[in-house]
Amino acid sequence: xxxxxxxxxSSRSDxxxxxxxxxxxAGTADAPKEPSARAREVARxxxxxxxxxxxxWRGHPPARPKRRVGRYVVGLLAVLALLxxxxxxxxxxxxVTGSDSSRPDAQRPTxxxxxxxxxxxxxxxxxxxxxxxxxxxxxxxxSAAEVERALARSxxxxxxxxxxxxxxxxxxxxxxxxxxxxxxxxxxxxxxxxFRTPTExxxxxxxxxxxxxxxxxLVGDVVKTRGRLTYRExxxxxxxxxxxxxxxxxxxxxxxxxxxxxxxxRRELVLSWDDPDKVITEPGTFSxxxxxxxxxxxxxxxxxxxxxxPFGPDRQAEETGREVDxxxxxxxxxxxxxxxxxxxxxxxx
Numbered sequence: 001x002x003x004x005x006x007x008x009x010s011s012r013s014d015x016x017x018x019x020x021x022x023x024x025x026a027g028t029a030d031a032p033k034e035p036s037a038r039a040r041e042v043a044r045x046x047x048x049x050x051x052x053x054x055x056x057w058r059g060h061p062p063a064r065p066k067r068r069v070g071r072y073v074v075g076l077l078a079v080l081a082l083l084x085x086x087x088x089x090x091x092x093x094x095x096v097t098g099s100d101s102s103r104p105d106a107q108r109p110t111x112x113x114x115x116x117x118x119x120x121x122x123x124x125x126x127x128x129x130x131x132x133x134x135x136x137x138x139x140x141x142x143s144a145a146e147v148e149r150a151l152a153r154s155x156x157x158x159x160x161x162x163x164x165x166x167x168x169x170x171x172x173x174x175x176x177x178x179x180x181x182x183x184x185x186x187x188x189x190x191x192x193x194x195f196r197t198p199t200e201x202x203x204x205x206x207x208x209x210x211x212x213x214x215x216x217x218l219v220g221d222v223v224k225t226r227g228r229l230t231y232r233e234x235x236x237x238x239x240x241x242x243x244x245x246x247x248x249x250x251x252x253x254x255x256x257x258x259x260x261x262x263x264x265x266r267r268e269l270v271l272s273w274d275d276p277d278k279v280i281t282e283p284g285t286f287s288x289x290x291x292x293x294x295x296x297x298x299x300x301x302x303x304x305x306x307x308x309x310p311f312g313p314d315r316q317a318e319e320t321g322r323e324v325d326x327x328x329x330x331x332x333x334x335x336x337x338x339x340x341x342x343x344x345x346x347x348x349x
Contacts, residue, residue: 109260111219114250118262118349119327120224123248127159129225130245140237141275147239150273151229153179153284154241162209162247162267163225168218170306173208181274181285198305205298205307206291209247209265212306216251219260224248226329227266239273240289246329253311261297261309262349264326268292268333292333296326296346323347 107117115121123129132155136148160167160176167173172195180187194204204210211217227245234240246266253259270289274281281287299308324344325331 109219109250109262111252111258111260114219114222114260115224115248115262118224118248120226120248120262120264123224123226125222125224126163127155127225129227130155130158130243131228133229133231139231139239140233141277142239142273147231150239150286151231151241154229154243154271154286157271157286158243158245158267158269161207162245162265163223165218167208168211168223168249169213170210173204176208179285181281181287183280183282184287187288195305198303200303203303204305205295205303206293207269207288209249210306211249211251211263212304212308213254215254215306216309217254219250219252234272234289236278237275238279241271241273241286243267243269243271244329246327249307251307251309253309256311259311261311263298263307263309264296264346264349265298265307266294266326266329266333294324294326294333296324296344297349 109116109118132151136144136151138144139147142150157176157179160179161173164173164175167176177191180191182188190202190206193199194202194206198204225245225247227243229241229243231239231241244266246264249263249265250260251263252261269291271286272289273286276283279287295307297309299306299310322344323346325347327348
């Protein structure tokens with residue numbers, strides 16, 4: 001505080017200040033006192049704060065003004081809630097329904113719901129999951145109508161080879177075989193020996209899905225599928241059709257307990273509908289250009305001509321290979337025409 005200034009901020013004249021000094025030295029009883037440092041601090045604080053009135057003895061101090069942070073907190077909580085729903089929707093359902101989907105039992109398939117806990121639960125069933133081109137156009141030697149008919153028959157082959165109930169029970173796939181060009185020698189050689197004495201190079205699983213009835217059977221009436229057919233012009237003006245389809249088969253052990261295993265097979269077939277003027281063929285049949293398949297939960301080792309789903313301890317023993325995601329449809333085929341002599345450990349089933 002500067003000389004000549006009162007605690008309330010008013011100015012004191014020079015004459016009054018000299019009188020103050022004189023009377024202070026002389027010890028006058030009523031001489032004005034120089035305010036202490038504490039008093040000056042209190043006076044400064046009182047001037048800075050608004051008049052709040054006298055406070056009661058040990059009274060509660062007045063509440064501080066509320067800051068406008070409520071809406072920001074609410075917004076943050078809303079964002080966190082959306083993140084929880086996006087990252088763990090199952091846990092949100094559990095909180096609402098009182099269940100616990102994180103437990104293995106909550107994800108285990110049952111006879112009534114064999115696709116429970118599987119990505120395939122939302123897939124289409126059977127032929128409905130095999131998407132066809134939106135429009136058929138003339139290609140090579142075929143008109144648009146002929147291309148459309150060939151695409152339909154190509155899908156018929158997939159149904160007859162991988163969805164037919166008799167074939168899945170191990171029966172010979174006669175309807176599917178009837179669509180293959182009987183003059184294609186390499187494929188006919190495969191068909192001649194594959195069902196009798198299967199080997200790695202001559203295995204019916206290269207083209208057909210089969211389970212041995214004495215070992216395993218399909219659970220329910222539904223096979224889940226996802227895939228598509230595409231087409232383009234091939235060699236010598238032929239119509240070349242490519243099928244890339246994943247099949248999910250829920251199976252149980254014959255005469256066993258209620259354990260259900262899902263065998264997942266992704267197939268890629270390239271078919272050639274050849275011009276009969278350039279290639280020896282029969283009407284309504286195609287030649288097979290190539291075939292590939294990837295499979296999980298279908299058995300390992302020596303080919304038997306059937307998928308061999310592992311149950312119980314066998315399943316744990318087989319799940320020792322590299323990790324694979326059987327539902328990943330973006331990764332290129334890694335096995336080619338292999339019969340599944342080496343097993344991968346499925347990251348989801």
